[in-house]
Amino acid sequence: MxxxxxxxxxxxxxxxxxxxxxxxxxxxxxxxxxxxxxxxxxxxxxxxxxxxxxxxxxxxxxxxxxxxxxxxxxxxxxxxxxxxxxxxxxxxxxxxxxxxxxxxxxxxxxxxxxxxxxxxxxxxxxxxxxxxxxxxxxxxxxxxxxxxxxxxxxxxxxxxxxxxxxxxxxxxxxxxxxxxxxxxxxxxxxxxxxxxxxxxxxxxxxxxVDLTKPPAFVSQKWLFFHVICQTTKKYFLARFSLDQKSGMYFPNGAFNLPDDFFSEGSIPAPQVDVNKLISTVQCPFCGNKSFCHCDACDTINCFNHKSKAKTITCAKCGEVGYLITDSDFTIGGSAG
Ligand SMILES: [Zn+2]
Ligand SMILES: [Zn+2]
CATH class of the missing domain: 3.40.50.410 (von Willebrand factor, type A domain)
Structure with missing residues (x-):
């Protein structure tokens, strides 16, 4: 046959x-x-x-x-x-x-x-x-x-x-x-x-799709951040979606990552201006509502914005850093 x-x-x-x-x-x-x-x-x-x-x-x-x-x-x-x-x-x-x-x-x-x-x-x-x-x-x-x-x-x-x-x-x-x-x-x-x-x-x-005039694609409609939880040291994926009118990214979900997620390594992340992010997503593990970037290992941590602490210990590398309240910096995201 x-x-x-x-x-x-x-x-x-x-x-x-x-x-x-x-x-x-x-x-x-x-x-x-x-x-x-x-x-x-x-x-x-x-x-x-x-x-x-x-x-x-x-x-x-x-x-x-x-x-x-x-x-x-x-x-x-x-x-x-x-x-x-x-x-x-x-x-x-x-x-x-x-x-x-x-x-x-x-x-x-x-x-x-x-x-x-x-x-x-x-x-x-x-x-x-x-x-x-x-x-x-x-x-x-x-x-x-x-x-x-x-x-x-x-x-x-x-x-x-x-x-x-x-x-x-x-x-x-x-x-x-x-x-x-x-x-x-x-x-x-x-x-x-x-x-x-x-x-x-x-x-x-x-x-x-009419291939003589294909629909225009939207560059970076979605942004993804790999975030480590301060409390549990587990990773989750924070998803943001682009609002085309304002050019801003809005939180659109948080997902627990499978244990083998990084088993093939990660890909270089495009840099994103955090001023384009409207708010953050809630950590699915511990409920923290803010993000904090570790400069030492380039990892985003979930973080409790109500805490009075002036420093934060990175859940990935253990480096202690001072919290910057002014959010004028860029963080690595991923276009997936
Ligand atoms: Zn957390
Ligand atoms: Zn770190």
């Missing part, structure tokens, strides 16, 4: 933390369920998952549907799109069975890239390489979520781009409805040549 290899490239950068990542996790499960009920898909589709954050990795190698189990996803800093595309290319080249005189090889693979933001590595070079061989190796579809996606560049390597404006779990689940329908129809008609997947019903939340 000829296989139809399907690759899911999933963005697991920190901007996906919380509900979006949960929705993707749930989405892969429902995708599998739907495909398992489709006799064509069950016969031909093989699935592989490649995830990327600071690094790209093959999380699930190409597996037939009946043996596929959805991988557990977790977030890390960074969006290494370039590494993900490079890994995709070598993985496909390794996986793909070529046709011989006796048997036909695999069908041309389908690749779906799900991303919500700005790549943090040098991915343009990789995308140029991929572009040279793209028409040979796979059909590539990009699903961009939110307003930070650079559709101009993604469009250059994709057969089509689809835009999901909203990152709510309900909206995210529509992606997987579309994916299921697209993969199902491809598996049913695969002998007749390429299927135009953009013809699969997109639903209300998804929009086909």
């Amino acid at each position: 000829r296989r139809l290899p399907v690759y899911l490239l999933l963005d697991c950068s920190e901007s996906m933390i919380g509900e979006p990542l949960k929705a993707v996790q749930e989405g892969v499960r429902s995708l599998l369920k739907t495909l398992m009920r489709n006799p064509y898909a069950l016969e031909t589709v093989w699935l592989s998952v490649i995830t990327f954050d600071a690094k790209a990795r093959v999380t699930t190698p190409l597996t037939e549907l009946a043996s596929f189990s959805p991988p557990a996803l977790s977030v890390k800093p960074g969006t290494a799109m370039g590494s993900a595309l490079e890994l995709l290319q070598t993985t496909i080249e390794r996986d793909l069975k070529k046709g011989t005189a006796e048997s036909k090889g695999d069908f041309k693979p389908l690749v779906f890239i799900l991303t919500d933001g700005q790549p943090t590595d040098n991915w343009q070079r990789v995308s140029k390489n991929l572009l040279k061989s793209k028409s040979k190796i796979a059909y590539i579809y990009t699903i961009g979520c939110g307003e930070e996606v650079d559709f101009k560049t993604m469009g250059s390597i994709s057969d089509a781009c689809i835009h999901l404006k909203d990152l709510s779990p309900e909206a995210m689940s529509k992606i997987f409805v579309w994916l299921s329908a697209s993969i199902s129809s491809s598996s049913a008609q695969v002998n007749e040549g390429p299927v135009d997947l953009t013809k699969s019903p997109l639903g209300n939340d998804l929009e086909l």
Whole structure:
């Protein structure tokens, strides 16, 4: 039986933390369920998952549907799109069975890239390489979520781009409805040549991107700070979102970070003028409502603004510093 290899490239950068990542996790499960009920898909589709954050990795190698189990996803800093595309290319080249005189090889693979933001590595070079061989190796579809996606560049390597404006779990689940329908129809008609997947019903939340005039992306719509808790010495992620009218960042959530969050290292943080931040988020561990920056180790600590103490001991490096009430300094954030 000829296989139809399907690759899911999933963005697991920190901007996906919380509900979006949960929705993707749930989405892969429902995708599998739907495909398992489709006799064509069950016969031909093989699935592989490649995830990327600071690094790209093959999380699930190409597996037939009946043996596929959805991988557990977790977030890390960074969006290494370039590494993900490079890994995709070598993985496909390794996986793909070529046709011989006796048997036909695999069908041309389908690749779906799900991303919500700005790549943090040098991915343009990789995308140029991929572009040279793209028409040979796979059909590539990009699903961009939110307003930070650079559709101009993604469009250059994709057969089509689809835009999901909203990152709510309900909206995210529509992606997987579309994916299921697209993969199902491809598996049913695969002998007749390429299927135009953009013809699969997109639903209300998804929009086909007109690549002649892609939507303008918003630079740094989200800001992320890794904060260490003074009380528990655990890390959390503080999220701020840009208000485009005022150009100011408003607090938008705090999330406990998984223990392995820094296991691949962290990425260089863009500098942010704290005067652009309106207030801070509350520490999810101890309830402290302020932040304080340690100059010695460049780490942000949560801090009790009601405390009368004149000094603060950094929870990471132990350095004692004086509190500066004037907030005219910059702190390292992350664009994830
Ligand atoms: Zn705390
Ligand atoms: Zn420190």
